[in-house]
Amino acid sequence: MKTSKRSHTCGTLGLKNIGESVKLSGWVQRRRDLGGLIFVNLRDRSGIIQVVFDRDINEEAFNLAHEIRNEFVLTIRGVVTHREKGQCNDSIPTGHIEIKAEHLEILNTAKTPPIYIDDDDVLDESIRLKYRYLDLRKPKMQNILMIRHKATKIIRDYLDQRGFVEIETPILTKPTPEGARDFMVPSRVQKGSFFALPQSPQLFKQILMVSGMDRYYQIVKCFRDEDLRADRQPEFTQIDIEMSFINEEDIMYINERMIVEIFKKIKGYDIPLPIERMTYKEAMDRFGTDKPDTRFGFELKDLTNIVTNCEFNVFSNAVNSGGSVRAINAKGCGEKFSRREIDALGEFVKQYKAKGLAWINIKDDSIKSPISKFLSEKELTDIIEIMDGQPGDLIFIVADKTQIVYDALGQLRLELSKKLQLTNNNEYKFLWITEFPLLEFDNEEKRYTAMHHPFTSPIDEDISILESHPDGVRAKAYDLVVNGVELGGGSIRIHNSELQEKMFNVLGFSRDKAWEKFGFLLEAFKYGTPPHGGIAFGLDRLIMILTNTDNIKDVIAFPKTQNHSCLMTEAPSIAEEERLEELGILVKETE
RNA sequence: GGCCCGGUAGUUCAGAUGGUUAGAACGCUAGCCUGUCACGCUAGAGGCCGAGGGUUCGAGUCCCUUCCAGGUCGCCA
Numbered sequence: 001m002k003t004s005k006r007s008h009t010c011g012t013l014g015l016k017n018i019g020e021s022v023k024l025s026g027w028v029q030r031r032r033d034l035g036g037l038i039f040v041n042l043r044d045r046s047g048i049i050q051v052v053f054d055r056d057i058n059e060e061a062f063n064l065a066h067e068i069r070n071e072f073v074l075t076i077r078g079v080v081t082h083r084e085k086g087q088c089n090d091s092i093p094t095g096h097i098e099i100k101a102e103h104l105e106i107l108n109t110a111k112t113p114p115i116y117i118d119d120d121d122v123l124d125e126s127i128r129l130k131y132r133y134l135d136l137r138k139p140k141m142q143n144i145l146m147i148r149h150k151a152t153k154i155i156r157d158y159l160d161q162r163g164f165v166e167i168e169t170p171i172l173t174k175p176t177p178e179g180a181r182d183f184m185v186p187s188r189v190q191k192g193s194f195f196a197l198p199q200s201p202q203l204f205k206q207i208l209m210v211s212g213m214d215r216y217y218q219i220v221k222c223f224r225d226e227d228l229r230a231d232r233q234p235e236f237t238q239i240d241i242e243m244s245f246i247n248e249e250d251i252m253y254i255n256e257r258m259i260v261e262i263f264k265k266i267k268g269y270d271i272p273l274p275i276e277r278m279t280y281k282e283a284m285d286r287f288g289t290d291k292p293d294t295r296f297g298f299e300l301k302d303l304t305n306i307v308t309n310c311e312f313n314v315f316s317n318a319v320n321s322g323g324s325v326r327a328i329n330a331k332g333c334g335e336k337f338s339r340r341e342i343d344a345l346g347e348f349v350k351q352y353k354a355k356g357l358a359w360i361n362i363k364d365d366s367i368k369s370p371i372s373k374f375l376s377e378k379e380l381t382d383i384i385e386i387m388d389g390q391p392g393d394l395i396f397i398v399a400d401k402t403q404i405v406y407d408a409l410g411q412l413r414l415e416l417s418k419k420l421q422l423t424n425n426n427e428y429k430f431l432w433i434t435e436f437p438l439l440e441f442d443n444e445e446k447r448y449t450a451m452h453h454p455f456t457s458p459i460d461e462d463i464s465i466l467e468s469h470p471d472g473v474r475a476k477a478y479d480l481v482v483n484g485v486e487l488g489g490g491s492i493r494i495h496n497s498e499l500q501e502k503m504f505n506v507l508g509f510s511r512d513k514a515w516e517k518f519g520f521l522l523e524a525f526k527y528g529t530p531p532h533g534g535i536a537f538g539l540d541r542l543i544m545i546l547t548n549t550d551n552i553k554d555v556i557a558f559p560k561t562q563n564h565s566c567l568m569t570e571a572p573s574i575a576e577e578e579r580l581e582e583l584g585i586l587v588k589e590t591e
Numbered sequence: 592g593g594c595c596c597g598g599u600a601g602u603u604c605a606g607a608u609g610g611u612u613a614g615a616a617c618g619c620u621a622g623c624c625u626g627u628c629a630c631g632c633u634a635g636a637g638g639c640c641g642a643g644g645g646u647u648c649g650a651g652u653c654c655c656u657u658c659c660a661g662g663u664c665g666c667c668a
Contacts, residue, residue, distance in 0.1 A: 032626095033627095037624090052626085056625090114602065118629095121602085179667080180668085226667045229662085230663090351594085351664060
């Protein structure tokens with residue numbers, strides 16, 4: 001770090017440096033002018049140190065120090081001294097020393113900033129994004145960026161040591177018919193034609209396997225033109241990995257060890273190996289989601305068989321029209337929620353299309369429930385037994401189409417854990433979700449779509465029913481989940497062009513359309529394709545987990561707002577007439 | 592596209608029922624102050640109440656439209 005403008009960095013100085021003459025450069029955190037004595041807290045990336053300007057030490061520096069304001073950029077030279085007893089500040093690491101300034105150079109002045117550089121300063125997010133360079137001066141933000149750097153370094157080292165090669169793939173590429181909406185880029189040279197920005201380098205990494213590169217990875221930007229969420233940005237980063245001559249076990253083995261290494265090196269946290277496996281079906285049945293948070297209980301139980309013929313029409317109708325009735329037992333919550341709060345939870349599940357939320361509050365010698373009058377004694381006892389109901393418990397029941405029941409109860413579980421603070425941020429429960437369905441039925445398009453992507457291989461024993469019972473086919477796909485967050489996912493790919501064509505057929509792609517969209521891949525597959533598969537992790541989400549952040553914008557240096565704009569650069573902006581002309585684009589007037 | 596919440600000083604916010612000159616804290620400016628560290632004291636400046644329209648004698652406040660920011664459903668792995 002030593003340069004002509006500094007001998008040390010602020011935060012790294014300590015008692016060991018006492019008596020040394022040092023040169024420091026940084027920003028003014030704060031100035032305290034006592035009249036005959038001026039204190040300045042000087043900040044750089046490494047930390048903060050107090051500088052004293054004293055007329056008796058150097059009058060010229062002292063006089064100049066009157067001009068100092070917050071966020072001025074300074075170089076100071078002085079001697080590291082031990083602070084006297086009673087003058088120490090235990091709230092900063094360098095609080096037992098200070099620099100007696102012998103020389104001051106003001107490298108630059110600063111306007112009064114709209115953001116005070118302090119981790120605890122409360123600010124509207126739009127101000128933070130507009131003045132992102134100031135927001136990024138905060139130690140907390142700098143720490144996140146440094147952890148992000150450290151994580152990618154560990155990943156690169158880990159993969160390099162195991163023979164992986166980082167290869168760049170195009171950003172200007174071809175649109176993909178399945179999956180998210182593509183960002184489009186017009187071609188000037190071929191007017192009317194457009195590139196798409198990649199949603200992921202999926203096809204290229206498979207082609208690289210055909211090329212014999214064997215083990216590929218890339219830490220790469222991906223683009224999806226969809227709406228934002230607290231954990232979603234239109235451009236984000238993937239750790240993209242592909243390997244040849246492997247099966248699912250090989251992929252999970254090598255990748256879970258990479259995650260273990262990241263957590264060990266960054267957090268000193270030991271993830272027990274091997275990481276637990278759970279099938280998709282089990283995850284849905286027990287947690288109502290394919291990314292369960294297994295740090296707490298409240299698991300789903302199936303009541304369908306008990307209430308099939310019950311008097312309560314809401315239940316029996318749901319069952320008879322092909323749905324199900326399921327419940328969770330909020331252990332020990334019978335006294336924790338008021339009637340009003342329970343009603344609010346009923347409103348909560350309506351967000352997920354549930355029509356209502358039934359509940360049974362088990363008292364010491366009675367039962368309180370709005371639905372008990374519709375249920376027989378036997379049905380009630382059976383429900384309580386299957387739910388392992390004890391006095392003090394509160395059982396929540398949802399009856400509907402099974403997917404809605406899963407959604408509503410799965411989300412209710414999370415809501416309850418939030419309200420009851422059941423989870424500990426320093427605990428990490430990893431698991432692999434396996435045996436995903438290969439396909440899901442798209443009600444709008446009235447056809448099957450690939451749950452992962454169209455190149456995912458079915459499980460061998462299910463290939464025979466691919467065309468007769470598509471919804472029963474399981475995929476060689478796997479997701480890595482931690483604390484209810486999907487960190488990454490991947491699959492073994494189809495490497496046989498016959499099976500691939502069958503797959504397109506099931507997806508309702510004509511042979512012509514498949515060749516128009518993916519012809520280059522199908523053609524490549526005819527020239528000797530090794531069995532291959534891979535995985536991709538969301539780097540941003542990984543960093544969120546590592547830094548205990550719940551906002552993806554905080555782990556990206558220059559993120560976008562919900563409106564897809566960058567408040568700092570004011571992108572996107574209206575294109576100039578000449579540029580549009582050049583591109584052959586006519587912009588429609590909007591009302 | 593739907594739903595919810597917000598927009599008042601540089602910043603964070605307060606402004607019941609519409610009613611004189613729109614407040615506070617922090618920050619900022621000036622002066623005083625030699626051991627402060629959220630320094631202290633004194634004085635001061637600072638507002639298109641997001642924008643447009645409407646109702647009204649009168650709108651920060653009520654109504655409509657719109658823009659911006661956040662959360663969420665749809666969408667998206």
